[in-house]
Amino acid sequence: MSDLVTRLRRHNWRITPQRRVIAETLEGSHVHFTAEEILERACERMPELSRATVYNTLNEMVALGEVLELALDGRSKRYDPGVDEEHHHLICEGCGLMKDVHAVTDPLGWLPADERHGFAVTRASVTYRGRCPDCQDA
Amino acid sequence: MSDLVTRLRRHNWRITPQRRVIAETLEGSHVHFTAEEILERACERMPELSRATVYNTLNEMVALGEVLELALDGRSKRYDPGVDEEHHHLICEGCGLMKDVHAVTDPLGWLPADERHGFAVTRASVTYRGRCPDCQDA
DNA sequence: TTCTTTGTTTAGACATAGTCTAAGCTAGGA
């Protein structure tokens, strides 16, 4: 696995200073940031960075297939740079905490042909929900 | 399986005319409506019905556990009255068409204990993505 | 180098989805 900027460059995609800061902010942490969280953190390094550029850049990285867009809770979308590592997500219904998890089988294999409605099915993602250790007492 | 209004009444939840129209609109079709789509259709039967009541009522039905809220695409949430029938969803990445599917195993069993991060995991839903018959040519 | 072309960034207007508020309404109990 190579870093996100390297992967992005392979698409002949211009790595401007703004795009580099956004990519590095996204990849630097292992949580799943919203666009606003990325804007806030990236602005610490590049204060004049605009909101529109953050949204545009994230959408382009998703379109290039190098970042995953997660819309799991009906609030802000979250962005996941770990597109190369097959994984799913576990979400706390109390506090919203999100963890990566690695399931043991490929869910695509568990969908019978007669349940596919003629679709060409390409991806399957599993969302596990429950309560994190901190939220189990409350 | 009983109808949604019957299930709702069991929670000692007052079935007002507005709530009945919303529940019947939601259950009447087998698609997954957004709140705005329910408002539009319910208003054909009760023109003075307000947007706030539709949103309030849907949120209450979700809180009672009788309706499922689906946030799958980062746009409007969709509401699924088929909470009693265990199923998952297949989405067309071209046109957004959503189909119910029934997988053959329980995904909860796919998640090893050492991947649970101490969570009490209660639910797992699988989202399959691909292209529907109409969108495969384009 | 300078010019031209093309793509990028910006601020702010705009759009959409959903929540909140305050007032009025309704139904059931005293």
Add this chain to the structure above:
DNA sequence: TCCTAGCTTAGACTATGTCTAAACAAAGAA
């Protein structure tokens, strides 16, 4: 009947994200 608690309403408000038009920047041509 009146009272009270809960329900409904219109519209203001908030949050998230997109669009527009102008300024800016970089690469290639001359």
